[in-house]
Amino acid sequence: MSRAEPPRRPDHLAAYLEASAARVPDRVAVVDVDGAPLTFAALDDRAERVAAFLRSRGVGPGDRVGFILSKGAAALAVLFGALKAGAAYVPIDAGAPAERDRAILAGCGVRALFALPRNLEALVAIAPSALPETVVVVPPPGGGAADDGGAPGALAGLAVPFRDALAHARAPLEGRARRASDLACILYTSGSTGVPKGVMITHENAVSFVEWCSEVFALTPDDRFSSHAPLHFDLSVFDIHVSLKHGAQVHLIPEDVGQDPRALARFIADRRLTVWYSAPSVLALMAQLGGLERVDASALRLVLFAGEVFPVRHLRRLVERWPGPDYYNLYGPTETNVCTFARVPTPVPQDRIEPYPIGEPCSHCAALVLDQEGRPVEAGGCGLLYISGPSVFAGYWGAPDETAARFIERDGRRWFNTGDVVRVEPGAGYVYVGRVDRMVKRRGHRIELGEVESGLYRHEQTREAAVVAVNEPEGVRIVAFLVSRTGARPTLIELKRHCAAVLPSTMSPDAFLFLDALPRTSTGKVDYQALARLVPAGAGEPNPRSR
Incomplete structure (x- = not known):
């Protein structure tokens, strides 16, 4: 087993890549989505070239560099290139609606954007003014680093092919020293409200x-x-x-x-x-x-x-x-x-x-x-x-x-x-x-919806369970969404009996709706906002319609 010592604590995230590239340049750092290996030296070189390109476009300390990319070696080169240029990286979900992308780009004022052709096309269609001065079109994974992927027609001549950004000669970073307090990235999370919030993470x-x-x-x-x-x-x-x-x-x-x-x-x-x-x-x-x-x-x-x-x-x-x-x-x-x-x-x-x-x-x-x-x-x-x-x-x-x-x-x-x-x-x-925002009060009792889910998971036929609360004039209704382990679904009576055995009566759901699978966010978590939109009118009636 290799015992090479990792570097001591740095003040900057890019220092981890740089130290490994200097220490073990020929070791494989990344195996890309297509199985292609990339060494530490090669990843560091690509990042340096992206950084040189960004600096040539005026990007520097304190700026933000956004990217709307599929996961791959190209995205990592952009991520570390932004850090090496002294900027913060802003990763944006490539599968999110273009309107959400527009809100993020406008909200944090990115100086440069690297994006897939399809995402640029969607942004140009709804809000071309939201795009920064520097836009780089990156081919999807599998397209090859030398393939520019094709710029959307509205950006022809304006968007820089990724291969051109990678062609920049490496140049040493001059000027202000790196500081631990500098912003490293902004991670956008919707939280419970659905409104994107930019979480500022320092080095x-x-x-x-x-x-x-x-x-x-x-x-x-x-x-x-x-x-x-x-x-x-x-x-x-x-x-x-x-x-x-x-x-x-x-x-x-x-x-x-x-x-x-x-x-x-x-x-x-x-x-x-x-x-x-x-x-x-x-x-x-x-x-x-x-x-x-x-x-x-x-x-x-x-x-x-x-x-x-x-x-x-x-x-x-x-x-x-x-x-x-x-x-x-x-x-x-x-x-x-x-x-x-x-x-x-x-x-x-x-x-x-x-x-x-x-x-x-x-x-x-x-x-x-x-x-x-x-x-x-x-x-x-x-x-x-x-x-x-x-x-x-x-x-x-x-x-x-x-x-x-x-x-x-x-x-x-x-x-x-x-x-x-x-x-x-x-x-x-x-x-x-x-969560405080997943606690509701019903009939004078405080109810944690996660506890209701835990009880539902104890039923032998439950593969997945999620619960939402609906506020109505007559009070709070609790609606359970279930995915069955087999094609057979428990009856309403069976589910009511099960809940009576494992939960206080105040926690028993008012309705049980079946899905083939629970909707999930791009991060793999249950999408409770999507579930809330699936609750039909009258879901608390004695015989709710299964979906």
Whole structure:
């Protein structure tokens, strides 16, 4: 096993790539979506050329560089090129509506934009004025780095082919030194309202997380990381920057493979991946539909999950199929990245029905749990979780009032209100109870919708479950959406009896609607806003129509 020492803590994310390119230039850094390998030296060279191009266009420290790209080596070259130019990168979901893209571009004032032809066409059609002066058209993965992919007609002669950007000669960066407080990226998250919010991540924020990962997970140059998360999702900070720090490989997972449980399981086996990180829903689908018993995933040594609650029944099944790795439950909103963690004891007992705790604060974070009056919560009590430390974001782009509303000052420290309710449990750290914005009051009782979902998952026919609340003049209605494990669906009476056995009467859903699959966001989480739009009028009537 290779024992090359990774670099000491830098002040800048690009330093991880640069140090590995200097230390192990010929090692494979990235395996692209088409299986093509790219060495550290080659990735660093492409990033330097993108940086030189950006500087020739006047992009420098404090600027923002946006990209609307499929995951691939080209996107990584743009990401690191922006960082090397001193700018912050702004990754935008290539599958999102053009109107959302327009809002982000206008909101953060990008100086340069790298985008796929189809996305540029959509933007030109609705808002050509939203485009910055510098626009680069990038071919989709598989088109080849030398193929410009074709510029939309409205941008002919204005958009620069990506191959021309890569043709710029490398040039040393001159001027202001890098600072840990500089902005590294802006990650847009819709939160509960659907309005994009730009989470400003500094180099100090991201580096503190990368260093914590290195401290806890004993990563080596021989590791082979998965890259399932899209680049606009905060999980990608681990996939990309942690792997490059250690001179290890990161394998970019094609979008079609990432959405197919069986193909994904084969990918993990064929690539001999050692480190996996994703939302629990991805792992749950593989546990149920991936045919894990027929593939060899014995190289896996770490399985990390974050972003939502992992239903215990699916986690148990996954551990039964993959008994070898260490499992970690990582918790944290985009604004803090991972701030608490817990190693999951395996095997998962057959009689366990409650999700595992989110654990103790990471070494680079401090946590505080306060009740509604702002008093610290004692053992056994529930309250809002606040986080302080170097990983906590700088604020929301262009929204100082919203930023101020999410922070408090206490004991000389700045604390971020996560909006999550936790229970303080001695010996286990924190147990996630739910979101403040997913708590409703019905018949005088406070109800956490996640607890209703947990109860539904205990039904033997439940593959997936999600619950939404609908506010109406007569009160709050709770509507459950279910995906059955088989073609047979439980009857309304069976579901009511099940809920009566596992939930208080106040938590029992008013309606049960069946879907073939739950809608999900581009980051793999359940899309509750889409579900709310599916609730039909009269969904609380005794015999709701299944969909």
